[in-house]
Amino acid sequence: MNVATASTWLEIDLSAIRNNVKILLERAGVPLMAVVKANGYGHGIVETSQAALQGGASWLGVARLEEAQLLRAAGIYCPVLVLGYTHAERAAEAAAAAVTLTVYDPQLARDLSAQAAPLGVQIPIHAKFDTGMGRLGVFPEEGVDFIRLLRSLPGLQLTGMFTHFARADDWEHATTTTQLKRFQTLLIALKAAGLRPQIVHASNSAATLYLPEARFDLCRAGIAIYGLNPSAETPLTAGFRAALTWKARLTSVKVLPAGHGVGYNHRYFTQKDERIGVVSVGYADGLRRRLGNFALVGGIRVPMVGGVCMDQVMLNLDGVPAAKIGDEVVLIGRQGDVVITAEEVATAWGTVNYDVVCGLEARVVRFYLEN
Numbered sequence: 001m002n003v004a005t006a007s008t009w010l011e012i013d014l015s016a017i018r019n020n021v022k023i024l025l026e027r028a029g030v031p032l033m034a035v036v037k038a039n040g041y042g043h044g045i046v047e048t049s050q051a052a053l054q055g056g057a058s059w060l061g062v063a064r065l066e067e068a069q070l071l072r073a074a075g076i077y078c079p080v081l082v083l084g085y086t087h088a089e090r091a092a093e094a095a096a097a098a099v100t101l102t103v104y105d106p107q108l109a110r111d112l113s114a115q116a117a118p119l120g121v122q123i124p125i126h127a128k129f130d131t132g133m134g135r136l137g138v139f140p141e142e143g144v145d146f147i148r149l150l151r152s153l154p155g156l157q158l159t160g161m162f163t164h165f166a167r168a169d170d171w172e173h174a175t176t177t178t179q180l181k182r183f184q185t186l187l188i189a190l191k192a193a194g195l196r197p198q199i200v201h202a203s204n205s206a207a208t209l210y211l212p213e214a215r216f217d218l219c220r221a222g223i224a225i226y227g228l229n230p231s232a233e234t235p236l237t238a239g240f241r242a243a244l245t246w247k248a249r250l251t252s253v254k255v256l257p258a259g260h261g262v263g264y265n266h267r268y269f270t271q272k273d274e275r276i277g278v279v280s281v282g283y284a285d286g287l288r289r290r291l292g293n294f295a296l297v298g299g300i301r302v303p304m305v306g307g308v309c310m311d312q313v314m315l316n317l318d319g320v321p322a323a324k325i326g327d328e329v330v331l332i333g334r335q336g337d338v339v340i341t342a343e344e345v346a347t348a349w350g351t352v353n354y355d356v357v358c359g360l361e362a363r364v365v366r367f368y369l370e371n
């Protein structure tokens with residue numbers, strides 16, 4: 001199977017990822033952690049990570065230990081931070097994979113220490129602070145005590161600390177500025193006590209681009225390395241390129257007579273003789289099961305008609321008389337002069353572009369290209 005014969009597939013432009021990482025690095029002026037959780041936001045964790053490292057990223061960020069293990073199994077040995085929860089009993093696995101774990105709770109830290117110390121290992125950890133996200137993290141007011149605790153626990157080696165912004169992408173500056181201030185206040189107290197960890201970080205993609213004061217020692221960028229906008233209000237600037245194109249193939253083209261039902265439950269009826277195409281992509285690939293989706297065929301926007309099936313969907317091809325079996329259909333990306341962006345699809349689906357690309361299922365074959 002190759003791009004010429006696949007049913008539905010992604011074309012991932014690795015040169016776009018390298019390019020995007022380079023731009024972010026120039027902009028940030030500090031080292032970059034490429035966030036590659038959730039299978040590299042659907043783009044493929046291993047290939048994306050390699051491209052990001054080639055582009056100059058020095059860290060990789062994942063949500064879970066098993067994602068870090070995938071990287072190690074693929075021979076990727078750069079520093080990796082697990083941003084989310086890790087069960088204390090996985091201390092040996094974490095040590096074997098030589099990854100940095102996030103610690104955000106005193107009891108979890110003690111549990112991890114109790115597991116790590118008897119193994120004779122030193123697990124590198126980053127402390128996480130909740131400056132306003134309302135998710136994981138110790139409140140900054142308890143930060144000095146927390147850092148003292150982490151430095152005292154055997155089997156753990158504190159190398160960094162971080163926080164995460166709730167609203168860096170919506171220009172609601174009050175929240176972000178308040179979060180930043182609380183983090184900076186903690187840092188001042190830690191410095192005064194000689195307790196500041198080596199690597200301090202706070203920025204996601206939106207903050208990396210739009211909040212220079214929050215760059216500290218490292219920026220953590222996910223969505224931007226894939227060339228996707230953090231939000232409409234914090235768009236990517238010139239030079240970034242979307243890495244992903246989602247394609248499928250026309251598998252049938254025929255004229256249905258007027259009044260003919262299309263698909264399960266006949267959620268569409270032809271008004272007249274209509275050329276109806278079938279496409280080899282469905283909700284089990286990540287196409288949302290809703291009416292009103294669009295695709296590109298022959299460089300023209302055409303509507304999907306009828307419900308989205310598990311593995312297939314139908315199109316009205318009246319606007320593309322030349323369309324024939326085997327033709328490429330673009331669900332996200334460019335065809336000729338026309339583009340459907342992940343952002344446009346997200347808006348139609350009532351969600352964000354993150355959700356659209358992370359929802360691209362494993363069975364959609366990924367092809368890696370250099371454009």
Ligand SMILES: *Cc1c(COP(=O)(O)O)cnc(C)c1O
Pocket residue numbers: 035037083164203204205206220221222223224230
């Ligand atoms: C996912 C994640 C990021 C990356 O966010 P983007 O908006 O994709 O840049 C950064 N930090 C943490 C803690 C995350 O969970």
